[in-house]
Amino acid sequence: MPEADANVILRLGSHSEKEYVEKTIKQFDGVMVGANLLQATPGATATLLFKLSKQAGRPYYVDPMTYAFGSYVDPDTGRVRSDLDWIKSDKKVKGKPGKLTRDFKSSYAKLAETFGPPYSTAVSRSKAVEPGDFTSDQFVEDSCRRVLAFEADLLRNVFRQDPVTAGFADQFPAPTALLAPYFYIEQSRMADWIALNRRLALASTAVRNDIPIHIVVCGHRDLLTNAAHARTIIDGLKECNPAGVWLWFSRFDEHVASLQELRALRAWVEELSPQMPVYNMHGSYFSLALSKVGMAGIAHGVGYGEQKDVVPVIGQSTPTVQYYVRSLHAKFSVPQIIRCFTTLGVTTPEQFFRIICDCVICKNIVGKDLNNFSQFGEIHYSRPSAKRASQTPAAAKRCRYHFLLNRSKERDYVRANTLRTIADDCNTAADEWRRTILAQSIGHLREWADVLR
Amino acid sequence: MKPVAKFAHQQGFCLQEHELPFYEYRIDLYGFSAHHNSTVAFELKLADWRRALEQALLYQLCSDYVYIAMPERSAGKVDVAELRSQGVGLISVLESGDCSCLLPAATHAEVRQFYRSTQIEFLKESASA
Numbered sequence: 001m002p003e004a005d006a007n008v009i010l011r012l013g014s015h016s017e018k019e020y021v022e023k024t025i026k027q028f029d030g031v032m033v034g035a036n037l038l039q040a041t042p043g044a045t046a047t048l049l050f051k052l053s054k055q056a057g058r059p060y061y062v063d064p065m066t067y068a069f070g071s072y073v074d075p076d077t078g079r080v081r082s083d084l085d086w087i088k089s090d091k092k093v094k095g096k097p098g099k100l101t102r103d104f105k106s107s108y109a110k111l112a113e114t115f116g117p118p119y120s121t122a123v124s125r126s127k128a129v130e131p132g133d134f135t136s137d138q139f140v141e142d143s144c145r146r147v148l149a150f151e152a153d154l155l156r157n158v159f160r161q162d163p164v165t166a167g168f169a170d171q172f173p174a175p176t177a178l179l180a181p182y183f184y185i186e187q188s189r190m191a192d193w194i195a196l197n198r199r200l201a202l203a204s205t206a207v208r209n210d211i212p213i214h215i216v217v218c219g220h221r222d223l224l225t226n227a228a229h230a231r232t233i234i235d236g237l238k239e240c241n242p243a244g245v246w247l248w249f250s251r252f253d254e255h256v257a258s259l260q261e262l263r264a265l266r267a268w269v270e271e272l273s274p275q276m277p278v279y280n281m282h283g284s285y286f287s288l289a290l291s292k293v294g295m296a297g298i299a300h301g302v303g304y305g306e307q308k309d310v311v312p313v314i315g316q317s318t319p320t321v322q323y324y325v326r327s328l329h330a331k332f333s334v335p336q337i338i339r340c341f342t343t344l345g346v347t348t349p350e351q352f353f354r355i356i357c358d359c360v361i362c363k364n365i366v367g368k369d370l371n372n373f374s375q376f377g378e379i380h381y382s383r384p385s386a387k388r389a390s391q392t393p394a395a396a397k398r399c400r401y402h403f404l405l406n407r408s409k410e411r412d413y414v415r416a417n418t419l420r421t422i423a424d425d426c427n428t429a430a431d432e433w434r435r436t437i438l439a440q441s442i443g444h445l446r447e448w449a450d451v452l453r
Numbered sequence: 454m455k456p457v458a459k460f461a462h463q464q465g466f467c468l469q470e471h472e473l474p475f476y477e478y479r480i481d482l483y484g485f486s487a488h489h490n491s492t493v494a495f496e497l498k499l500a501d502w503r504r505a506l507e508q509a510l511l512y513q514l515c516s517d518y519v520y521i522a523m524p525e526r527s528a529g530k531v532d533v534a535e536l537r538s539q540g541v542g543l544i545s546v547l548e549s550g551d552c553s554c555l556l557p558a559a560t561h562a563e564v565r566q567f568y569r570s571t572q573i574e575f576l577k578e579s580a581s582a
Binding site: 334335336339374379390 | 474475476478479510563565568
């Protein structure tokens with residue numbers, strides 16, 4: 001199998017994360033932004049990407065987010081929904097204090113307008129795009145052309161329209177690749193969605209040849225191990241022969257995945273990579289290690305995001321950003337780590353730096369007092385009326401920077417070592433931590449080692 | 454909660470707070486005995502004692518004693534030897550509303566004065582507020 005250079009693409013979820021990307025971009029291999037973010041804040045996003053390009057010369061990608069307009073499975077009920085509710089929000093009704101109405105988030109509404117039919121039609125009827133909405137090949141081509149034009153040209157046009165930036169518009173780099181529009185392969189109609197995605201992929205590669213076209217395969221984790229549908233998709237990709245493919249298996253978390261799923265992911269990569277670069281759109285260290293068998297790269301957010309469900313669970317409180325342990329390639333709460341200190345023999349800062357982490361963030365925070373490690377988990381009441389204490393923004397920031405620095409080290413480590421060494425190190429870490437309270441939470445290490453060998 | 458709080462009180466842990474924050478966790482009941490200068494944490498669970506033990510082990514960082522409290526029917530299914538090896542105690546909450554201590558919690562080496570004193574301060578502040 002062709003070995004690939006492990007690449008890590010940072011995904012910018014919102015502009016509140018731009019500081020992380022700006023400060024660490026030189027450590028990484030590119031940036032990805034969602035079309036909804038681009039649509040909501042074109043000026044700020046264009047300025048940021050231009051700056052990053054000038055600063056570090058790293059490529060960027062725009063995720064067209066077209067799947068958002070398709071039907072989805074409600075994570076609460078397990079039922080297929082086509083009401084597009086997850087891209088709606090409660091909005092205040094002007095002139096009627098206290099009254100709320102449920103309507104499309106403005107970024108998605110504008111995006112649909114820009115993409116045109118069938119996206120705009122779906123929004124106006126408040127019903128998801130169906131495979132049957134793509135009524136003809138001409139319709140498919142026109143639709144693909146609009147989506148790809150958005151990805152390719154919007155940023156440059158934003159610069160062109162502003163007198164302050166107009167002079168730089170021609171210097172605005174094009175995306176490294178354009179992602180063809182794609183839909184979630186919803187399980188109740190898998191064959192229909194696979195067929196539609198294939199049409200969109202073929203049309204995209206046909207209508208635009210100035211910038212490489214990448215395809216996104218977006219489905220439930222069960223798709224990984226569904227031999228028949230996997231075969232159809234893989235054969236379709238080979239026929240389409242895009243410049244790259246991004247895999248996104250919703251609900252697939254490499255840390256809790258079964259051996260069968262992990263092996264299936266490896267098999268997908270091994271089968272596709274001789275013909276095209278394969279990326280994991282939301283991957284962790286396991287996928288990074290798969291670069292040794294052809295995975296070209298992974299993407300994830302600055303606060304981890306190594307796994308993403310197609311439809312986020314609504315109504316959860318802001319999650320705590322946990323501390324990433326590089327040797328375990330996983331994140332844990334601060335008390336969990338501290339509770340391991342005695343077993344691991346960590347009683348001084350020097351031992352902490354040797355056994356847990358010696359990144360610049362940890363060295364600065366822990367300094368000469370091991371108790372300072374608690375700063376990664378600091379909590380506060382964000383407002384007087386808050387019922388629950390939550391992590392302070394400063395603590396979350398420490399955890400994110402620590403993660404990003406460690407991810408960069410992991411990427412370098414993978415590049416420099418053999419698959420055998422990477423697998424052996426997973427087993428070694430599992431051995432070293434087996435007597436800690438985390439013993440039950442690090443089963444992924446043995447499974448990864450097993451699959452990587 | 455009430456039977457466990459009563460049990461803690463009887464043991465001398467008169468200063469009490471329920472749902473006491475400890476990082477992103479919330480200790481179901483935390484108590485301090487000024488007389489014995491000791492602290493106790495209780496993790497209440499209806500059935501999943503393994504999950505309770507995971508939490509209890511974390512609470513050892515800030516508590517001299519840690520107990521798992523469960524309804525009588527669940528408490529009988531707990532691996533007491535496992536809890537004993539970790540110094541975690543077990544309380545059975547009876548239908549009558551009383552508590553029966555099936556395994557006393559032991560002192561342990563995991564408590565960090567840094568966290569323990571922070572929790573005691575929090576308790577005292579809450580009590581005086």
